[in-house]
Amino acid sequence: MRKIEWKKHEPTEKSLREFGLTWDIEEIPFNQIDEDLSANNHARRIRIDDSTVADYLTAMEQGDDFPLGVAVKQPGSGKYLVLGGNHTRLAAQQFGLKSMGFYVVNTKDPVVLDLLPKTLNRRHGLRKSREEAITDAINAVAVHKLTVNQAAERFGVHPHTLHVNNRVTLAVRRFKKLGVKAESVPRTAILRLNTIPIDSVLEKAVVTAEKQRMNGTEVAALVDAIHEHRSSEKDQLAVIADFNAKLVEGKPVLSKGTESEKLWARYTRLLVTLEVLTRNKKTLSQLGCPTESARTKIALLQRSISNKLNALSSEA
Secondary structure, three states: OOOOOOHHHHHHHHHHHHHOOOOOEEEEEHHHEEEHHHOOOOOOOOOHHHHHHHHHHHHHHHHOEEEEEEEOOOOOOOOOOEEHHHHHHHHHHHHHOEEEEEEOOOOOOOOHHHHHHHHHHHHHOOOOHHHHHHHHHHHHHHOOOOOOHHHHHHHOHHHHHHHHHHHHHHHHHHHHOOOOOOOOOHHHHHHHHHHHHHHHHHHHHHHHHHHOOHHHHHHHHHHHHOOOOOOOOOHHHHHHHHHHHHHHHHOOOOOOOOHHHHHHHHHHHHHHHHHHHOOOOOOOOOOOOOOOOOOOHHHHHHHHHHHHHHHHHHOO
């Protein structure tokens, strides 16, 4: 029987370094591996894909070598938990081998044990889809308090994509608390809807957008109209009722006014929002400013905004 060469793998080592791990390279007999724990190592929602194992077995029979797996020794039992390389391990067993090469790391950190198999599976083996990687990255931010940039790097997605998806997730979470869904509404429209501050108005807007299957342009027009009627909750609900009636009649509901008028309305809304935010808050401490560096940044922004407002006011 041909001996397989277990090769070093730079993407795997990159993942280990990102978690601050060091490693030894060892040949581990299969009878020293905890089968059940290894098959449930959080790397994927489907435990083992038989077709992938079959593909790896064929590759071994054709003379291919494979990268080292990743494992950690379990306290107590002394057996190894495989964090990366389960499909390779099962193929190697079917090939007739009694052991396999691994990067052996030493960690008891539950965050590492949860996230490392997922990041390894994003970069090698039965690779996760982009959607699965985004979901794992968002969970890493929410549950394990990784920064967006850290999660984006580890799961191989763009930070901007993660920022947008994270905002969508928070919006959908808010909708869920209100007992409404936006399953047919475009993602960008979900973000626009979530800018509605009053929960009762948001609830009605989401229900209308979902029921009428509103597109992004229609949702944007609805949200703009709601923001332009800040006087009362009653007026904002009346705006939604009006939009709903027009949609039922098949009439277009595009934003009113020229581009200049819409920009002016948006500018006015921003000033009103700033006034509402600061109405009863007179100091940065009362606003919850956390650090001295944040205070410095706010001061610079205040000066910049003041200069721009003065420039706008003095224009002919």
